Amino acid sequence: MMVVAKSGFNISASAPTDKCFSSANGTKSPTTLPLNNSFLNLDQGDPTVFESFWRELNDECTVVIKGSDLLSYLSDTGNVCWFLLPELRDAVKRLHNVVGNAVTEKKHIVVGTGSTQLFQAALFALSSPDSPHPMNVVAAAPYYSEYKDEVEVVLSRLYKWSGDANVFDKDEAYIEVVTSPNNPDGTLRGPVVKSRAEGKLVYDFAYYWPQYTPITHKADHDIMLFTFSKCTGHAGSRIGWAIVKDIEVAEKMTRYIQMSSIGVSKESQTRVAKIMQVICDNYQNFGYAESKLFFQHSKRLMVKRWKKLNEAIKQSDVFTVAKSQRAYCHFTKELSETYPAFAWLKCKEGIEDCESYFRKLKIITRGGERFGADAKYARLSMLCKDEVFDEFLTRLSNIKWVSN
Amino acid sequence: MMVVAKSGFNISASAPTDKCFSSANGTKSPTTLPLNNSFLNLDQGDPTVFESFWRELNDECTVVIKGSDLLSYLSDTGNVCWFLLPELRDAVKRLHNVVGNAVTEKKHIVVGTGSTQLFQAALFALSSPDSPHPMNVVAAAPYYSEYKDEVEVVLSRLYKWSGDANVFDKDEAYIEVVTSPNNPDGTLRGPVVKSRAEGKLVYDFAYYWPQYTPITHKADHDIMLFTFSKCTGHAGSRIGWAIVKDIEVAEKMTRYIQMSSIGVSKESQTRVAKIMQVICDNYQNFGYAESKLFFQHSKRLMVKRWKKLNEAIKQSDVFTVAKSQRAYCHFTKELSETYPAFAWLKCKEGIEDCESYFRKLKIITRGGERFGADAKYARLSMLCKDEVFDEFLTRLSNIKWVSN
Structure with a gap:
């Protein structure tokens, strides 16, 4: 029997999908x-x-982790995101600088277990228990299939899924998720809600990388989400990051991740930092062949x-x-x-x-x-x-x- | 200024805590x-x-991860927990077998980003949107300081924090978290709620390891949570696991983790499996010195x-x-x-x-x-x-x- 989970991940004993x-x-x-x-x-x-x-670059990208490495919960307690390894913070900034797809200067970096966790952290950060009604979360259809379930999974009273941003017309505060390039259709997008109510924007830039789209500008928004999964294909590492303008928002996102998982795998952070460094080194070292x-x-x-x-x-x-x-x-x-x-x-x-x-x-x-x-x-x-x-x-x- | 976050993690620029x-x-x-x-x-x-x-065992415990390793989201699609690496599943079972602290036979293993994520996965799995009121979550005081905040963080309508299990007397369904040995006081515990309502138990066994407590029995409950952080001190890895009797509960927990982070770092899973294997090898190899x-x-x-x-x-x-x-x-x-x-x-x-x-x-x-x-x-x-x-x-x- 082939069981297609509502989530879209096929869970099936008889039809393994691990090799697609x-x-x-x-x-x-x-x-x-x-x-x-x-x-x-x-x-x-x-x-x-x-x-x-990546197989061609296996050796350059290799990380070696010893038994006593990375023991502590803490990474950088001087930073808002206290579980973010400084080497990953620096590598993220360097990569965006090389690609030119996002402004990181005067911004805070928050690391997450994939951008999925950061999406929920952003909803938490932009909502308030003191609000008279749950924050509306909208995205223009066709929108990423998982947003709805991620918003609704535990039936939060802080926020709720309010569907297609194109037809949202309530006079209530809202968060519009702008996915550009869009999942599923790859279109380049901007916000669409036309409401006089207070609106906040979360940019999901999972696919704003040169293999999928022309890099048209250096994005500079209040909350921008990226994931290593789609940047390089290292989905198993579960590393995402948010570039956040406002320190209070970054603090609340950090607090959400602390409450949901007390931080993010340091092994993954170390490895992702290494791979980002290799990518940037190869771009900045002119001796390298284009194949690298x-x-x-x-x-x-x-x-x-x-x-x-x-x-x-x-x-x-x-x-x-x-x-x-x-x-x-x-x-x-x-x-x-x-x-x-x-x-x-x-x-x-x-x-x-x-x-x-x-x-x-x-x-x-x-x-x-x-x-x-x-x-x-x-x-x-x-x-x-x-x-x-x-x-x-x-x-x-x-x-x-x-x-x- | 020393700012003590409500969570208990001190976030302070001037008083770094990364070295305690x-x-x-x-x-x-x-x-x-x-x-x-x-x-x-x-x-x-x-x-x-x-x-x-761990420094003494640095070489034995070393993991080497190459550039093209661990790319996919998927680990073992034939298993309920499709993102659990088979090598970690086997290592978890072997470790419990060596220590004798929990029954794993005929149980399902669900991996999480620390046991914090699994705790919330368990609440999700044991609650229902069709219930007339939110599931009460209780623990006997003194209880782990973070349970309350973790239950309440996004104001779920599925469950709510109902405080000290010793005084819980509502005629409503409840989940009692049994932490044994207990955090903060180290006592060995069993359930305490005396209610005629339907009760479910979640055992938090973070500290049920021989360095903290005598291993009095092989625990055999419906949901048992463990974390590598307190087992070996590798807190930076953010690896926890649940031993779950009921397949529907394991499926719902897996679904929660999918919705909140699409799985768990494979780098951490690989490394934790390796360290568990080294621990077990040293116990099962009689030639090893007791220092190992x-x-x-x-x-x-x-x-x-x-x-x-x-x-x-x-x-x-x-x-x-x-x-x-x-x-x-x-x-x-x-x-x-x-x-x-x-x-x-x-x-x-x-x-x-x-x-x-x-x-x-x-x-x-x-x-x-x-x-x-x-x-x-x-x-x-x-x-x-x-x-x-x-x-x-x-x-x-x-x-x-x-x-x-």
């Missing part, structure tokens, strides 16, 4: 001649696409995948995908398109449920309704391993072959 | 002649006492500290400390006393606020009221570094010297 590749137990799809008898998991954005790059430049390399991978996908979609004649945006990238110094981490596909007329359609092809996707959109849409990860992506393209081609 | 040792800015204490002009931080239980042991046996070594440290503290307390004539308990330890195969991770001191008549009294000695403690007890009490960490502990004893002696 599942043994099949279902019946054969009526519309395809599959090349093999496996489920393809394109549901989660598990970013294993960059693995071969992470964002150039990973952008080439994304460009290649999107080219192949666009061709397959065109051939299949079953789906459409939004046109990518084009802008000048201040990092690569060239005009560039967006190459989103997910494909946000829409089925053509006659197919009402895109996720179910893909499931018949033994391709696990995430249906549009989870994103506050129509079931005609589905989100597919563009970050899986090569063999999974190639098999996915083959199945798309088979649709064409069968339907012709 | 702070530069002083305050005035001289009227009752002491301090040997040096520093604040001693005995507030948190930062377990740096075991550092020298972690629990024997760490118990000797605790015995030594408690002996010194008891002498100093006796001399000072200002405090009392509860008598330790004695029982047969199935691990060390001998009668043993409890050697708690904290000293729970009570001031004698005439001193109403124990925390303030210690603050005059430039010793930062945690006052009794935070634990649901009287201000006459204060909790002091017994796990700080040697130089801090020795300085603490010196100041206790100085009290005597001055007051005489």
Whole structure:
């Protein structure tokens, strides 16, 4: 039995997904001649696409942690975020300086167990128990499928999920989450709420890195969330960071993380700092070959995948995908398109449920309704391993072959 | 300025606490002649006492993590807790088998970012949005100071803090947290609520390890929480685990951790597994010197500290400390006393606020009221570094010297 958890992480004893590749137990799809008898998991954005790059840099990026290292809860008690290792703080600032995607000067860095924890820390920091009603949390549809569940998980009286920011018109205080590039559709975004009530913005910049989008400007907002998972593909490390302008907000976010996990893994912090340093060293050392430049390399991978996908979609004649945006990238110094981490596909007329359609092809996707959109849409990860992506393209081609 | 956060972690730019040792800015204490002009931080239980042991085993415990290791979110999708590394699951079971402090057979292991995250996961798992009123969460006073804040932090409608379990008499469903040995006072405990309403138990076994207490039995309860922080002193790793009988509860706990941080640092999981393996190897390899046996070594440290503290307390004539308990330890195969991770001191008549009294000695403690007890009490960490502990004893002696 394949059980798709509400969260989108497939929990299944019989269909393991750890290789984005599942043994099949279902019946054969009526519309395809599959090349093999496996489920393809394109549901989660598990970013294993960059693995071969990191394998090449295995030695440079190696961290060695001895038995007596990193014992204490405390990292830097002179800093607002007392569990943030100074080496990670410095590496985060250096990386943003190299990429030019965010202003870190005169800001506070708060580290989290992924940006998921920081998102909730931000809600906590921007809400108040003294408010007459829970803070409304909104995001423009289609929005990241997990925001709603993360806001609602323990039924807080501090905040509540209020859905699509495009139609929010209450005269109540709100937090708008601005995800840019957006998950699921990769669009570059700004805030949309038009309310006279007090609004606060949280920028989710998980995908504001050069492999996914032109770096159009150095972002400079009150609260900006980043995650290493999507920056480099090191999702297992569970490291995110917030760049926060206001010290009281940074203090409250720190307090939330203290209450929920008394800090963040130091092993992960040490390792992420090391990898960031290697990325920056390779950019700042002109002797290095371009093959060692992470964002150039990973952008080439994304460009290649999107080219192949666009061709397959065109051939299949079953789906459409939004046109990518084009802008000048201040990092690569060239005009560039967006190459989103997910494909946000829409089925053509006659197919009402895109996720179910893909499931018949033994391709696990995430249906549009989870994103506050129509079931005609589905989100597919563009970050899986090569063999999974190639098999996915083959199945798309088979649709064409069968339907012709 | 010394700012003591409500949480108990001192956040102060001018009085760094990362070495359990702070530069002083305050005035001289009227009752002491301090040997040096520093604040001693005995507030948190930062377990740096075991550092020298781990330094001796630095090489055996070393982990090496390469650039392309541990990329994926997923660890073991065939398991309920899909983000738990199999090597950690096996090491946890092996360690409990060696120590004999908990039954793991036919149970589910859920890993968390410290047991703090697992505590909240357990509340989530044992509560229901369909319940007519929030689940009452209680613990017998004196209880761990952070339970209340952790329960209340986001004002959940699923559960609420209902205080001292000894006086809980509502006819409503409840969760009783049984902390044994107890924090702050080190007592061995069982449940105390006498209610006809439906009650669920969560056992917090953070200190149920041989250096702190005789291992009186192999615990076998529905939900048992453990943390590596207090087991070995690796608090920076933020690794806890729950041993859970019921698969639905384990699934809900996993779901909570997914919603709050999409899993747990794999770097920490790998390292903790390695250290657990080294501990077990040394016990199961008879050729090893006793100096390499972690629990024997760490118990000797605790015995030594408690002996010194008891002498100093006796001399000072200002405090009392509860008598330790004695029982047969199935691990060390001998009668043993409890050697708690904290000293729970009570001031004698005439001193109403124990925390303030210690603050005059430039010793930062945690006052009794935070634990649901009287201000006459204060909790002091017994796990700080040697130089801090020795300085603490010196100041206790100085009290005597001055007051005489």
